[in-house]
Amino acid sequence: MKILILGGIKEAADLAARLVEESHDVTSSLAGRTKEPKPIVGDVRVGGFGGAEGLAEYLTAHLFDKLIDATHPFATQISANAKLAAETTGIEFEVITRPPWQKQEGDHWIDISTLEEARDVLEPNARVLLALGSQYIDVFQTRADIFFLVRMVDQPEQPLPLPNHELLLGKPSPDWHKEAETLKAHSITHVVCRNSGGSGAYAKIEAARALRIPVVMVQR
Numbered sequence: 683m684k685i686l687i688l689g690g691i692k693e694a695a696d697l698a699a700r701l702v703e704e705s706h707d708v709t710s711s712l713a714g715r716t717k718e719p720k721p722i723v724g725d726v727r728v729g730g731f732g733g734a735e736g737l738a739e740y741l742t743a744h745l746f747d748k749l750i751d752a753t754h755p756f757a758t759q760i761s762a763n764a765k766l767a768a769e770t771t772g773i774e775f776e777v778i779t780r781p782p783w784q785k786q787e788g789d790h791w792i793d794i795s796t797l798e799e800a801r802d803v804l805e806p807n808a809r810v811l812l813a814l815g816s817q818y819i820d821v822f823q824t825r826a827d828i829f830f831l832v833r834m835v836d837q838p839e840q841p842l843p844l845p846n847h848e849l850l851l852g853k854p855s856p857d858w859h860k861e862a863e864t865l866k867a868h869s870i871t872h873v874v875c876r877n878s879g880g881s882g883a884y885a886k887i888e889a890a891r892a893l894r895i896p897v898v899m900v901q902r
């Protein structure tokens with residue numbers, strides 16, 4: 683089959699490799715947010731399609747047989763577009779969503795549903811690991827009392843709007859001991875993140891558990 687995978691996360695790249703192995707003709711689509719994405723098996727295209735309509739046109743013009751939405755669980759716009767494009771074109775459609783992390787014994791999660799709630803629930807003068815992409819940071823700028831340790835894969839294009847912060851560039855470590863060292867080195871009192879699921883970013887949750895640090899968890 684000729685398959686278009688909407689990707690951008692590790693599981694989507696793993697899926698592309700599996701489907702190529704099964705002799706499918708696979709193209710992975712990336713939004714282009716990461717400067718140097720890891721190589722992906724099969725063809726790769728980068729950039730938006732121009733909404734659901736653009737995606738539908740792309741699927742038809744390139745004679746795809748199947749569309750797979752394997753995007754990040756918080757990438758809601760592209761998922762809505764994929765659903766609509768699949769309905770319009772009638773193409774075979776599959777959605778692969780990675781399951782959310784489940785609370786374990788020892789976890790102290792403050793479950794919330796928006797970033798605004800995360801901002802408001804943080805205690806005065808907290809020291810926070812903010813594990814969010816640059817497009818989600820603005821909402822925290824009114825909390826001048828808080829120190830934010832902001833972790834991002836790439837250098838943000840604009841200076842971060844947070845009055846009191848330090849930028850930690852790079853991917854999270856998969857080793858919770860290393861994550862715990864980072865939390866301790868910056869005297870972190872809270873972690874703020876979204877319940878993305880998957881293994882790549884889970885070590886900070888394990889580290890917070892070990893250090894008894896509360897996690898302000900934006901649920902899906």
Ligand code: NAP
Pocket residue numbers: 688689690691711712713715728729730731732733734736737752753754756757758759760761763815
């Ligand atoms: P989004 O808000 O759902 O999508 C915004 C727009 O970006 C879409 O309307 C589409 O533009 C374009 N786009 C998004 N994903 C695309 C893809 N895979 N291929 C081509 N165009 C895409 O998306 P987002 O949250 O910014 O995420 C962007 C990408 O990063 C996704 O591939 C996602 O899997 C990955 N990612 C996201 C997160 C996260 O926290 N959101 C974390 C890790 C990885 P057009 O309307 O012009 O087509």
